[in-house]
Amino acid sequence: MAVCEVPEGNEIHRWAERHGAAFAGKVVRVDGPQGRFVDSDVLDGRKLLKVMAVGKHLGYDFGKDRILHVHLGLQGDFKEGSGPLPAVKGALRLRMCNDAAVKRPIVPGESKKHSWYSDDDGTGHIAPAQVVWVELRGPMDCTVYTQAKWDALLERLGPDPLNGDGPERFVEKVRKSKKAIAALLMDQTVAAGVGNIYRAELLFRARLSPFVEGKDVPEAVLKAVWKDAIPLMKAGMVDRRIVTTLPKDRPINPKGKVLKEEAHYVYRRHGQECFVCGTKVMKQEMAARNLYWCPNCQKAKQRL
Ligand SMILES: [Zn+2]
Structure with a gap:
């Protein structure tokens, strides 16, 4: 089990870099398959422009006033994979994937997974460009920000x-x-x-x-x-x-x-x-x- 600390900037920036390499410039499918993320329609099927990190905050920029804000908090955790989308399980808040993941049939156990980085010993490492899906569980915040709200956050942060x-x-x-x-x-x-x-x-x-x-x-x-x-x-x-x-x-x-x-x-x-x-x-x-x-x-x- 991971040490219970809020992930620090190093980890947040690393997720931003990985998710940017995986999805930026591409059309991304976004959903909240368990009803835990109701704003997926605002983002789904749009091109992700870039992934931003500042402090412990992530911002997935899908264009004007469509910035997905994620703060992992104490419990939040991403999982990433290079294979087909895994079956929905656990308290899944949101998932992002590209078409390569959607079009492939789901074969349980086939997906290569990459998760909580402090537990990651480097084995099973997936090159960021090969990541086709990301799952998010247990974040402190996962909501769509307007540009003004994102700017206000930047203004507040040191x-x-x-x-x-x-x-x-x-x-x-x-x-x-x-x-x-x-x-x-x-x-x-x-x-x-x-x-x-x-x-x-x-x-x-x-x-x-x-x-x-x-x-x-x-x-x-x-x-x-x-x-x-x-x-x-x-x-x-x-x-x-x-x-x-x-x-x-x-x-x-x-x-x-x-x-x-x-x-x-x-x-x-x-x-x-x-x-x-x-x-x-x-x-x-x-x-x-x-x-x-x-x-x-x-x-x-x-x-x-
Ligand atoms: Zn000493």
């Missing part, structure tokens, strides 16, 4: 490290706030796409205390955090997993495949020894999620 945004707006928003930096990093209006794993790991990599108020974090440190986030999140897209440790900090297996228990410095490592200093990693709730940090490497008064 800059996204994976969309080529610079650190300026991030720095400005953080430096105005008395909230703790760890809470600010979870705020999608401050940094879009950063979630619970990246917030913990970015703070550790910067050796920055999660409790420092935004206004007290030096601008240079915030710029460094932003600069660090970009390749880290891009790597998370490509690798289909989040790895934040440097090889030299992995005590068991510094070379070769990154072991699950050595992929992160602090995330879900509470009670275990910090890879860098040996102090026990701590955990407490902040911004409604568990926060993990090393009280020695990330001292409250520390300045870089």
Whole structure:
């Protein structure tokens, strides 16, 4: 079972890239075969222009005022396949497919499937261009947006490290706030796409205390955090997993495949020894999620 976290920007951007490669520029069939998506007529049979990702939001652009907005939330999950459409089962919200999938007869078990990416070990991988159908289950939101509604969403969201945004707006928003930096990093209006794993790991990599108020974090440190986030999140897209440790900090297996228990410095490592200093990693709730940090490497008064 996947770890219960809202998928972070790396995963959302990866879905956008895959679904764009599979469907953009093509006529797409859209339906909600169990009555869980009633607006399919607005999109069905139209050409998908592009797939957009910003933060944790996906937008499938079917033309003016026909943008399918998807937010996976905690439970949402895509499945993709290269064979014929599988039989409808489970709490299926929506499916998209191209004609190649519709015209082929359904043969149970024949479809190659590709699902929840953090469980995906790379076996059974389907090249994006070969994906002919996508199923969506359990999203927090799956509705058709007008252009104005999509634009309002973009307006609300902070800059996204994976969309080529610079650190300026991030720095400005953080430096105005008395909230703790760890809470600010979870705020999608401050940094879009950063979630619970990246917030913990970015703070550790910067050796920055999660409790420092935004206004007290030096601008240079915030710029460094932003600069660090970009390749880290891009790597998370490509690798289909989040790895934040440097090889030299992995005590068991510094070379070769990154072991699950050595992929992160602090995330879900509470009670275990910090890879860098040996102090026990701590955990407490902040911004409604568990926060993990090393009280020695990330001292409250520390300045870089
Ligand atoms: Zn430490």
